[in-house]
Structure formats: structure tokens, C-alpha cells
Amino acid sequence: MRNAILAAALSLALAACARMHSAPASSAEPGPSLAWAALGERVYVDGPAVTPLEVLEGSRCPADVQCVWAGQVRIRAMIHLASDDLERELTSSKPVPVADGSLELVEVKPATHSRAAIAPGDYRFGFRLMGEYKCVFRSS
Numbered sequence: 001m002r003n004a005i006l007a008a009a010l011s012l013a014l015a016a017c018a019r020m021h022s023a024p025a026s027s028a029e030p031g032p033s034l035a036w037a038a039l040g041e042r043v044y045v046d047g048p049a050v051t052p053l054e055v056l057e058g059s060r061c062p063a064d065v066q067c068v069w070a071g072q073v074r075i076r077a078m079i080h081l082a083s084d085d086l087e088r089e090l091t092s093s094k095p096v097p098v099a100d101g102s103l104e105l106v107e108v109k110p111a112t113h114s115r116a117a118i119a120p121g122d123y124r125f126g127f128r129l130m131g132e133y134k135c136v137f138r139s140s
Helices: 002-022
Strands: 035-037 049-058 073-080 085-091 096-098 101-109 124-131
Touching (some): 073 101, 085 101
Antiparallel strands (some): 073 085, 096 101, 101 124
């Protein structure tokens, strides 16, 4: 009887561990809130400002399809710093260095669907700055 109880307890403990590690952490999990912008719209991201300029790639898996790869979004964006404006390519979930921190394109809306293209004006981009960036920024 004692062995059966130990075996059951061990099974439950191992199952709990398996569940804890089965879901990978998403870069969109709780943390600093996202700053959202449309194409051509400037948004402040905890310091620097970002203006998405163009969608270069939109290969995300449609919501109504099962995919092997989640896909990605690549955009051309202007990053406005106190000292300079930098044009950069940003890829979803791949942070780029900005001063003492990094800027990440965390989320893109709307979701894609297999039967409908997304109009450029419908895109919304969610950005997050990780780390610190301490500067005074120009307003224009």
C-alpha cells in the first residue's frame, strides 16, 4: 500500500513538472505594456519614438489554418532618438539594440486569415522597450 501511495505521489509530481515546462514563454506575456502604432504613426515606447513605415513581410500563420511555423512580420521603421533618427528593419519577436536597451516588435494585429489579405492601413504594431533609455527626446 505504501509503495502504491509513493508511486501515485511521484506520478502527480512528474505530471505537474511536465505541465509547468510544456508551454514556452511568449514574448507577449505580462510585463511592460505595449505601445501601439499604425503605419506612418509615431508612438513613444518608454523613451524613443517609433514610426512603422512599411510592411516588408507578413508570413504569419493564418488563424484558420494549422501551420508548422508561426511565421513572422518584418517592417521598416524609423526609430527617433534624441541624437538621431535611425531607419531599421524590425522582425517580430526579435529585439534590436537601442542605446542601453532593446526595442521589440512584440505583437501585430489583426490576425491573418487564409481568405483575406490585410490592407496596409489595418495593421497595428505593438512595441516594447526592454532595459533603460534615459534621454530627453525632441518633440518633432
